[in-house]
Amino acid sequence: MKILSVASEAYPLVKTGGLADVVGALPAALSEHGVQVTTLLPGYPAVMKAAGGRAVYRWRDLMGGGEARLLRGEIAGHPLLVLEAPGLFARKGGLYAAAAGGDWPDNWQRFAAFGQAAAQVATGGVRGLRFDLLHAHDWQGGMAPVYLRYAQAAVKSVLTVHNIAFQGQFGAEVFPRLGLPPEAWSIDGVEYYGGVGFLKGGLAAATAITTVSPTYAREILRPEFGMGLEGLIAGRSAELTGIVNGIDPAVWNPRSDAALCARYDEADLARRVQNKRAIEQQFGLDEAEGPLFTVVTRLTWQKGMDVLAGALDSLVDMGGRLALLGSGDEGLEQAFLRAAARHPGRIGVRIGYDEALSHLLQGGADAIIIPSRFEPCGLTQLYGLAYGCVPIVARVGGLADTVIDANPAALGAGVATGIQFDDVTHEGLTYALRKAVSLYGQPARWRRMQQRGMAADFSWKTSGAAYAALYRSLVSA
Numbered sequence: 001m002k003i004l005s006v007a008s009e010a011y012p013l014v015k016t017g018g019l020a021d022v023v024g025a026l027p028a029a030l031s032e033h034g035v036q037v038t039t040l041l042p043g044y045p046a047v048m049k050a051a052g053g054r055a056v057y058r059w060r061d062l063m064g065g066g067e068a069r070l071l072r073g074e075i076a077g078h079p080l081l082v083l084e085a086p087g088l089f090a091r092k093g094g095l096y097a098a099a100a101g102g103d104w105p106d107n108w109q110r111f112a113a114f115g116q117a118a119a120q121v122a123t124g125g126v127r128g129l130r131f132d133l134l135h136a137h138d139w140q141g142g143m144a145p146v147y148l149r150y151a152q153a154a155v156k157s158v159l160t161v162h163n164i165a166f167q168g169q170f171g172a173e174v175f176p177r178l179g180l181p182p183e184a185w186s187i188d189g190v191e192y193y194g195g196v197g198f199l200k201g202g203l204a205a206a207t208a209i210t211t212v213s214p215t216y217a218r219e220i221l222r223p224e225f226g227m228g229l230e231g232l233i234a235g236r237s238a239e240l241t242g243i244v245n246g247i248d249p250a251v252w253n254p255r256s257d258a259a260l261c262a263r264y265d266e267a268d269l270a271r272r273v274q275n276k277r278a279i280e281q282q283f284g285l286d287e288a289e290g291p292l293f294t295v296v297t298r299l300t301w302q303k304g305m306d307v308l309a310g311a312l313d314s315l316v317d318m319g320g321r322l323a324l325l326g327s328g329d330e331g332l333e334q335a336f337l338r339a340a341a342r343h344p345g346r347i348g349v350r351i352g353y354d355e356a357l358s359h360l361l362q363g364g365a366d367a368i369i370i371p372s373r374f375e376p377c378g379l380t381q382l383y384g385l386a387y388g389c390v391p392i393v394a395r396v397g398g399l400a401d402t403v404i405d406a407n408p409a410a411l412g413a414g415v416a417t418g419i420q421f422d423d424v425t426h427e428g429l430t431y432a433l434r435k436a437v438s439l440y441g442q443p444a445r446w447r448r449m450q451q452r453g454m455a456a457d458f459s460w461k462t463s464g465a466a467y468a469a470l471y472r473s474l475v476s477a
């Protein structure tokens, strides 16, 4: 079976968040099940490096964005297609926004063109390329199922929601330029609160919808989590499944990770201290007795970073230290930098994005704090589990599905892998931090939690099989 995976990001070529890790891991996860995944990416400068020079297709003018070509390439040994469209994707700055901030004003055109090209490729519009199904990801891929639908194509589609907070919402004035028939302007089409919704249109058009954990699949049926789309999703709940993300053992494995100062396994946890010393040095932290917490994240409201910023004095009072790596909201960045200035030697902050450092933090810190208000799946808790960096998580979405809370029953049975808490508030978070400090003071229990997490299976084995089964059921229906 041949799948065209349509996404804006894929590790290792282009990544701003967890979407890239998942899209990058799917081809290997599915090849074991007899499924060949070809990834289609926009021709961002970083992606063009992996593209071959010979075009397999040309558009003289792709949706008013100028000339475009389809190039073949490879991503981690798997087939890649790149939509080279210099007018749309060859620019400096962020993927979705200019360096100075503010979304690119032509985002509607960039990702409508991407979706239209994807639909054309999936339906055999390019000689030599044939696919059984199109799998689109998030709002940037959301228009691909829409174009399939209105072309009345036989090819089926899956749309995966990695984060419903980003919806690709544009003004009504773009509709006439999308090349869709008039009937697409309806409550059952792309129309959304008087404008055009790319994710909304994709959710209405796709043959099946998935999201990245079973709990999040239930949560998005409710207004608190559905962010306006709960009604539409509830109407399609028969076609909705939650498949939890796996992690790529070739990239995230403490036994072989080149970004660590010391590699280790569950029998050899003492070696983690070498990584801890390196973190202390890089973050200007004192060596101390209490737990070293870490955070690796986008600094946003979703991730509960405002609540964490407000709990840092308590964290230090309890004897904890923090090494934080992240970037995002300016106000939050400043709040963390101020906390670091208030607590020299106890709180270290690195504003920025650093893949290698994120590995070292998982390999040397004692616990990773993830106080998300919502979390479709979450990957950093999975990396934490794999690395013996105990996750402290809000009980939502994929965090609820992947961490076994250290409640008395789980501790008694020796199966706890982390700490969950209910309310993303100062009280909720400080309760969880206090519990972590107390458990850290019981070394045998703490070690047991680390080892249980490291022994858990978060490979793509189960989830790869679940995607393959879903694809098969759709293709044979």
Ligand SMILES: Nc1ncnc2c1ncn2[C@@H]1O[C@H](COP(=O)(O)OP(=O)(O)O[C@H]2O[C@H](CO)[C@@H](O)[C@H](O)[C@H]2O)[C@@H](O)[C@H]1O
Binding pocket: 016, 017, 018, 019, 021, 022, 162, 163, 212, 245, 296, 297, 298, 325, 326, 327, 352, 353, 354, 355, 358, 375, 376, 377, 378, 379, 380, 398
């Ligand atoms: N400053 C920094 N430096 C280095 N690395 C950094 C970093 N900030 C973040 N990262 C990395 O980016 C990734 C973030 O993935 P997450 O799953 O935690 O969240 P994200 O919200 O991006 O993804 C969305 O999609 C994914 C994939 O489905 C879902 O798991 C998730 O719940 C959903 O919100 C991780 O690999 C993390 O290590």
